[in-house]
Amino acid sequence: MDGPTRGAPEDGAPAGVRLDRAKLLAARYKAAEARPYLASALYALTVVPSAGVPTMGVDRHWRCYVSPAFVDATPVAELAGVWIHEVAHLLRDHHARADRLPAADQRDHRRVNIAQDCEINDDLIADGLALPEGRMEPRLFGLAAGGMFETYLSAIPATPPRAPDCGSGAHGTAMPWELGEAAGPARIGAVEAEALRRQTAQAMRAHQKARGRLPGGWQRWAQELLEPTVDWRRALSGAVREAAAWAGGAVDYTYRRPSRRTAALGGRVVLPSLRRPLPRVAIVVDTSGSMGEDAIAAALGEVTGVLREVGVRGNRVAVLACDADVHTVSRVTSTEQVTLAGGGGTDMRVGIRAALAAPDRPNIVVVLTDGYTPWPDETPSCRLIAALIGAEAPRPPDWVETVRVLPGA
Template identity: 40%
Template sequence: MNAQERFAAARLWAAARAPYLTSALFALTPLIDPAASPRLPSDENWNVHLNPGSTADTPVPELGWWLLHQVGHLLRDHHTRAEPYRDQTLRWDRAADAEINDDLEGAPAEAVSPDALGLPEGLLAERYADLLDLIDVPDHLVACGRAPFTGPSVMTALERELLTRAVAAEIDARGTAPAGWRRWAETTLRPEVDWRTLLAALVRRGLTQAAGRVDFSYRRPSRRAPSAPGIVLPALVRPLLRVHVIVDTSGSIADDTLSRALGELNGILRATGNRRVDVTCCDAAAHPVQRVRDLAQVELVGGGGTDLRPGFEAAARADVVIVLTDGDTPWPERRPRPYTMICLFDGGAAPEWASSVRIRRDAA
């Protein structure tokens, strides 16, 4: 078989091995390139560069493995993500290979993988790039390398984006792909907004919404003239916002996780200019309210079961209530009067009447 025929056979082998990547494999365009390495390097336009000599001499399963590898680079947008490492090409190539190859069985002996490097599996290339600074890479491990040049583009940028989402949807629907591909599909289809950004937006929304609540007060007479003499009209006033933080201190949540989340929340509240904060630690019961000017002053007390309803009762007079919990609790049956935002750790769910943000423990 010549190089083109062997490429076609290798693509069929790869599609049978990883059917969830079939659409991506058949979107590849073979490009004859005598300067290409035997590892079928790809370029950002979804061209695979075939060296006619080495391709014709390489067994079909090995070529198929490299096609799966190159599809991994393209779907995970490694060409774009490589930009910050333009002066560290080899380091990035090794890191990108490590991200892909922990999901590919039957790797050639020279392929870079987390196992071969003695590094943890399941990390992103950027993290592997950091770790590669700390280790000596064995001489026999060789990154797949770059294509010598960028070939013509058969697909538009929009078509490539649609193809990427279609492959992610296929992986998500099958549910049988390796863990790394399932994580990639989840991120592609349901990108996770950084929880700190979302938390800041929700806090500001709550403070803005609560600040719009005004009431009448006779402490400051209205400037409007009364319709009859002797009558004093009340003026509209905007009271100081009362923020109440309910902290779930049941045994299921680690103190260090709560402390870091409280620190982040403290910075947001200070940035908005609000310095009046009441805090209630709550496990199966509400502990005494702590009025603090800095959330670092909060003493976390508790450690029993979980029922946050007493905490909501303690916070009934607040304008904004922020709850830090894993969600494993009974919720009030009715929507509380204050604007309520729930920060969820791990699993669990917030009630429909509250805004919520999910905080990963490893990112808190």
């Protein structure tokens, strides 16, 4: 990364472009010293002086294009903030996320860039970093801080008065001042970039444990990278389907419908046929005071929807409303028929025992709970699935099949 002295053109730069490299690198050192968890990512960027870039920008290959005039006019403290801003585009994989936007949005890369800047800058400002005037923030568009750029995009005007351009490493559209795929200095590939993201996320987690201070956006980013959120609807649906298939696999013999092989025996012997019974399902709903109605409704709707698809409905599904006692037991065909009562303490063991004590004993018990409950001491003689409401819900014993339901996700 060491380059020529001030006043000499550098590799990849047009003749006559001069960059105060000492000032620029001093700003990067300041950024890395103040935010050490970003150091590896910051020093992975390759500097490319350019008279075409408005301020600073990045491409998909982790090359950082720098305007010499911008460096001359900007204090070191603000340059340090811009360094962090630009590397944040790459760490948050903004260009790949922009590639997944509708085509109409992709064509207006200025709006995309503004939305991305809003996603980044609210964290940087909250973290006390200095940024140049004219920075984009969610509040300028009447938006709440802490959002993702995809959710901000619809509120960004079609022709913004100020249009930042952080390059294809942000909005995904290659700019004229970029060097392209084959040309120019060292490039970082997709595999190395992903390794840098993971290394940075691990450094953030270590920093947070040691010092306890990290902006909320970076916390969420690191957690999602190291512990990716599973689509809870798909996971819950899959668990219920698999359990239904398991219960339905318990075939039995029946004489109500003789086997087709009986005719071959001339009627002298009647052979039973195999029967694949539909499972009975009990859904135990935690109605204690800590449970949110929206989360309960979302999870209950997902479970009953899957059961309908696999042919389990009507009197084969019982819903038990339970806090520390069972308050209602319903046979339902839709979630609108469910009566939820309770609001006291929490003990899902009571609901599980009540479900298993019913005359029509269930093959599958699904428990919708925030997890703050005792669990049975041993595995019941049925398939038990716990749908845990909320990211912080404590896990049940290992023998309980578990799906984490994230409200609003």
